Structures are given as C-alpha cells and as structure tokens.
Amino acid sequence: MTRTTPLCLLVTAQGVVSAASLVVEIVAGRMLAPHVGMSLYTWTAVIAVVLAGFSAGHWWGGRLAEKPAPVSLRWTGGAMLAGAITTGGAVLLLPAVAGWVLHVVPQQIWSITALTALVFFLPSFFAGVPAPVLAMIAVTSTDRTGPALGAMFASGAIGAIAGTLLAGFFFISWLGSSATLVVVTAVYLVSGLLFFRLGGWSGTGAEFLASLVALGTATLALNAPAPCDRESRYFCLRVEDISANPSDPVRLMVIDHLAHGISAARLPEVQFTEHTAMLDRLSILRATRAEFTSFHIGGGNYAVPRAFAARGTGEITVAEIDPAVTQMAAESFWFDPASATVLHEDGRHALLTRPEARFDIIIGDAFTDVVVPVHLVTREFFELAAKRLSDGGSFLMNVIDHEDRLGALASIVVTMQTVFPVVEVWAEQVQPTPGQRMVFVVVGGDVPTQSDSFLASAPNQKAFGALSDEMVAEMADRHGRVLTDDFAPIDRLMGLTD
Template identity: 60%
Template sequence: MPIAPLWLLVALQATVSAASMVVEIVAGRMLAPYVGMSLYTWTSVIAVVLAGFSAGHWWGGRLADRPGINPMSATGWALAAAAATTALAGVALRVSAGPVLTAFPQPVWGITGLTLAAFFLPSLFAGIPAPLLTQVSLAGPSRQGQALGAMFASGAIGAILGTLLAGFVFISWLGSVWTLAIVTLAYIAGATLCFWLAKQLRAMQSVTLLGLAALAIATSLSPGPCTVESRYFCLQSVDVSADTSRPTRAMVIDHLVHGISAEDAPEVMFTDHTAMLDALTQLRTQTADPSSFLIGGGNYALPRAFAERGITKTTVAEIDPAVTALAARDFWFDPETAHILHQDARRALLGDQTRYDVIIGDAFTDTAVPQHLVTREFFDLVQSRLLPDGSYLMNVVDYADRMQAVGSLVRTLREVFPVVEVWTEARRPEPGERVVMVIAAGTAETRRNSFTVPAPERTTFAVLGAGFVDQIAAAGVYLTDDYAPIDRLVGPRD
C-alpha cells in the first residue's frame, strides 16, 4: 500500500519548492541594508541558493538509497531543519555581517560570504525532500513516467508560484521578517504532515515542531533594520543630530546614505554631491525660477532647497512612493512644493513633453546603477527634454586612480552635448579613494571654474582640467542600451 497518494506528494513538493523560492527572493532584500542591491548581490544569492539546492538534492538522494530509512520521516526532519535555519536566517545575517565584511572588504567576497552564512543552510535542507518524495511517488500505483513528470512539474510550478508570491504579495505586504516567519510555518506544516504519514508523529517530533513555531514567531517580532520596508528598498531614518534642539536626520536607502537634512537649514546640503548639484543648478540656469526635473528623490533635500528659494517649477521622478512619504514625515519636505511622479525616470521623461532648464540625475548609487539611465539613448531623450540653453547634471562615484565609469559617461555624453564638464572637491584624492563627482553637460561652459559652498562645512569644488577629462574619456566605454557594463565600471577593484 503506498505511503501517500500522488496528488498529496505533488502538493507537498510544490509547497516546499514555493517556500524555498520565497526565501531566495527575500535573501536579496535582507542583504540590501548590509551590501546594497546590485548585480553582485543577485549573482551571489542565485549562486549560493542553487549550490544549497544541489547539495540538498545530492544528500536527499543518498538518504533515499539508505536501507531501512523511512523517506517520509526523513523528509519531515529535513523540513524541520529547513524551518529552523529559515527562522534564524535574519539572526545569522546580523551576527555574521560585521565579521564577514571586515574579513572580506572586497565587495564580491563580502556579499558571497554573507549570503553563505545566512541562506546556504535553508536552501540545503529545502533541497533534500525532492528525491525522497520522488522515491515515494515511484512506489505508488501511478506509472513511473507519470509520477516523475508530475513531481518535476510540481517543483517548477511551485518555484514560479513562490517567486510571484514573494515579489508581489509577501514582501510588499508583510516585509522580509514576517515573510520568513510564514515560510518557517509552511515548513513546519509540511514536516507535521510527513511525520503523520510516516506514523511517527510522537512526543519528540511534536515538541520539536512546537518549538520551531515559537522560534518563528519570536524572530518575526524582533525589530529589523528598516524604518520602512517598501516594495523597492529598505528605508531607514537615522537621527544624526549633534544638538538635540536642532534635529538633523539621514535617509539610508538599503546600505547607503542618500541624503541628510536639518530642520532649521533647508538650503544647506550635507553631502558633496547634493552641494555640487545645488550650486551648479544656480550657476548654469539664467532665470530666478528655473524649471527642473529631478531623477530620484532621496530625502528630497534639493526640492526642499529649491522651494525655500521660491523655485516653483520642480518635477521629481521617484519610483518608490515610500521614499516620498518618509521624506515628508521625517525630513521636513512638503510634497505640495513639487510635482511628483512615482515612476521610473526614463518612462516619466518619455511621457512628458515639457522642456526644462535643468535635468538632474541623482540615481547613481555605489555599485547599484540603473543601466538604462546611463546610455546614449537615454541621454538623447534628456537632450530632447531640455531648453536650448538647458543643462543636464548627474552625480557619479568612481575610483580616483581608475575613472572608468566617469570616462565612459563623458565619452557617451559628448556624443549628445557639445560641452561636458566634470566637477569634484578641489583637493588631491588619496590613492585608491572613491571620489564623488558631478558631470555637467550642455551647450555652454559653467560661468565659473570653482565655487565654495557649505557641505555642511565650507568646501571648495572645482572643474577638472579639459586635458585630463579628454584622457579619461578616450579610455572610456561607449554606453548604449545594448551594452552598458556600468556595474563593472564602478564595481570592485581588481
């Protein structure tokens, strides 16, 4: 007599597969506050999870061949282990983050090490049931080919369902921590079913499963790193006030500070890139109330400063409504002072025929660069949305002794704009230092070749020499929608 009907085995395999894929999607989100969300993050997550699945399948196959083993009981213990390691994944991530990132400062190795520490074991144990359940299905009355096909299909369908649930339902409605708790409970339910089918649901198994359920609830109640976890980012509002009577806060998106604002100093920029973008906007526009289009809102420091000066024609394309809401709640930004579009900037510009005095690109963040916002085709679109004497400004971060990303951007922008300048702090950078720069493109040079503004200390910024810019541009890569390896250009040093 078969241990379980085929339909039940298929449903169980689909559930395990769906749960494991939910964990894979959540892994990328949970890593973001520590290492950001980039090509390197997703590459590490996919590689580590697949490695865990592979090792689990191999182990499950060895168990299936072991004489005298009850495959349903073995599956139950594997799911119990998957529940335990999934419930503790967030704890493992927090505990290992400091030591791993200190031991492996090179981003690729650091990201891979963190992923291994937190998410290899959940994937390993989730991979064990597949060969065990398949063995059970082959012992039933169904034809072996039919049983094999059904088990393989259920795994694929479960993976699809888990991916859709994670991306469209669980993370956006429950957040990462509660999503892992739901997965843990799903594993516990599966383990309970397996022990029951194996007729081994005894005191030890029951106590173990109840303990795991309590662990899942306890870990879900522990606070995570995010002030707000949106569909796109982990957002943190951090108090950095030196004086409690003068509130100052930083907005951290994933693992990077995207802006700092003080309640009583709306026109003071607290980061180099916003200080340069603000000053260059004033230097390169000819009217008292210039029209502007901002790519990325961040903590809305620039729109807030513009409004303070009486600038009334500001449009912001910020893809994440939660960013705007947090800026309004914690960073003293009044949403009524700007026209806000909660959509991708390229899509927003395509649907907007307005021509602006200045377009500001402030979506360039560490190793996570939107590739579609750095190409010749995008710069053509930007140029078509500028007034004849308008300017395009964008911030960029690059290694001072490499300048591959800046050179590539300059080379590409020169195909669209007759004048392209590179601005940075007027000092000699340290060897290997990552330097914040702003590129200014348009039809005319900036009226001055240096300026001093608070950032928040008085800081002087200057334009790089034309000969040096020519040199780095000559070595740059021409960026197009078909080929824009910007992650590699700004990524870890060799």
C-alpha cells in the same frame, strides 16, 4: 503506506515547499541589502548560493529516495524541520555575523558571497531534499509513472513561480523580511510534521523536540530588532537624528546600507553633502532664467527639490520610483509634496512617456548601491534626456568612482560627449587620498558653465571646481568607453569585481 498516499497530496506538498524555498531566495536579497547593498553582485551571490543549496539537497534527497518509503519520508520530515530552524535562524544569524564577515573578507564580491553562503545555504539545502523523495514515491505509487513524474515537476515549477510572485508582490511589502521568513519557517514545520505522519512517527520524541526548537527560533526571529524603520518594495529605509541640538533637528536618510541625504528643519536651502551642494549650485549657475523648470531622477530625502522650492524656482518634477521614500521625505525631512509634481516611476520611463515635456535642468541622482542604474548611463538614455531639455538646458548627474580607477566616470563622460557639445566634470577642490571613493557631478549642455569654480555650503563652506579640459580628455582616453543599452558594465568599471 505510499500506495495509500494520494498523488494530489504529494503534488501539493512539492508545490508548497518549492514556493516557500523561492520566497527565501527573494527575501535573502532584501535582507542582505542593509549590510552589503542591493547590486548585481548581491543577486548573483544569492542565486548561486541558493541553487548550490538546492543541488546539494536534491543529491542527498536522491540518496534518501532509495530507502523504503516510510524511512525516506521520516528523513525528509527531519530535513524540513531542520529547514525550519535554519530559515528562522537566518534572521538572527545575519546581523550577528555580517560585520565579522565583511571585516575578514574585504573584497566586496567575495564578502557578499561568503555572507550569503553562511546564512542561506543550509535553508536552501534542506528545502531541496523533498523533491526527489516525493517524486520517487509518486512514480512508484501509480501505474502511470510518466504523468506522475510530470505532475511533480510541474508542481515544483508552479510553486517556484508562485513563491517568487508572493515574495515580490505581497510578503515583503506587507509583512517585511523577518516576518516573511517566519511564515516560511511555519510552512516548513507543518511540511515536516506531514512527512513524519506519512512515514510513521519514530517514537523517539525527536520530532517533538525539533518542532519546539523550530517554534522557538521562529519566535525569536519574529521579535528580533528590525534593521529598517520602513521596508518598502524596493528598499530598507532608516532615519537617523544627527542633531547637535534636539530643538534644531538635522536628519540623515539611510537607504539599504548607504547614506542618501541630510536635511535640517530650519535650513531648507543649505545642503549637507558634497553632491547635493554641487547639484544645487550648478543648477543655478547653468539655468538660463531665474524661474527654471527642473526634472529630478531620484528623490532620496528630496534635499535639492526642497531647496529649489524654498527659492521659488520654476516647476519641479521628481521621478522617485519608491512611494515609501517620498512618504519618508515628507514625514521626516520636511519635504512638502505640494511643492513638486512627484512621479512614482522609473526616471527614464517618465521621460520616455512624456514626449511633450521640456525642462531647463534635468538632474540624475538615482543609485543602486553606489552605482548609477545601468539604464541611466547609456548613450540612448542621454539622447533621451537631451531631447527633453529646453533650449540652452543642462543635464547634471551625480557619479561616484574611486580615485585610482575612474573607469565609470570616464565612460560616462565619453558617452555623454557623444550627445552633448560640452561635458564638464566637477568635484570638491581637495586633494584626495589614494583609492578614495570620490563624488563627482558630470554636466552636459551646449555651453560651458560661466565659472570654473564656486563656493557652497555643505554645510560648511567648501570650494568646488571643474576639472581641466586636459585632465578630462586624458581620463577619457585612458579609461573611457561608450556605454550603450546593449553593453554598459558599470559595476565592473567601478572596480567591484576585483
């Protein structure tokens, strides 16, 4: 049987299975984001679990490879059908168990790892089975074992590259995560049937039954409720209406699993969150002129740029990496794209490639999960931002940290102090609860803000104030370290690894 199996067919099958398995790996991170966010630790868990699955699958496939070729091919066919069932089933399993896992395992890193293993280990395990079986058949079916083995390894690597590119550049943005896994389910199903055909049917009807289960699972997965209103290349986006009065709409934008902004149709100048209230009011307090220019790193629901436009401030530029976020802000959050220059690129890159640009206010409000992206908290970035400020200009950054840690906040402050003569930390004037996740705005500039407190609507009137110089100095001395492009462990400083 195996001596009549063309080597090109084995090489192609290996490449296709490898490509499909890498598609699952990329999609896993995207699917987990609405439940646990998209962070360094999400991707670390995904890669570790998938590699563990591949390794275990290769081990079992190596044991199957010792069997006669027809038998090993039938076992491999069964593994592929099981892979089809578990891959399609991941779409249904993840939302069913996510809440329970996150409740039972409260520590973030371990909860992400446990959830990833529960949902994506088995699809990776079954996808790892064919490689050693097909390699054994390839080298025993030809007199030139070296080239045959090399071709199998090369096919696996090329397939992995193709799967990664297809998932990142095509499948997720055009089909979405669920439909992409249904495509992989179909690939595994066809591969399983091919291996059964090459190895000879068992005659028990098990192949037919498993195929029906795989098809049923794929159908259910394709019709499962989508967690996103829109799934872009970067984020899972959702709009929630939180209006008390349907005729006076107020909407919340959710990116992955976190709220990223609230806006009201009739109140463009009113902010609904503490961080946008501070960014909005502090920009006005620190601007050296009424018609100040501003550069916004991160758009979100565009609440602050919309408020600036409503007041008639100067030229507004927004660097929002995801065009889908901008589109949703225009469609659902009353942002007028004509009121600002929108750059769909990374904020640091936008500043770096526009050396002639100068702004009165630069606002950093970009987040990956609850953490500011690492390249936006380093000394090198703050030096770049300072060069793009006009005389007397100010840099403002939204930062989240825990009341009992403050390592991330302190390090950002210490790092900004190497660049800006004056660095202030602002927060709502309210006593935090122990361990509370708090929102701060860090300000860098040449001179202090004229006032050390102010009232602002968020949407009810709240008091905000600057931390005393003594408090900032003590915090910086105890917890701070300078962050650089070479080393900026912002996730660890946030306490996400404990």
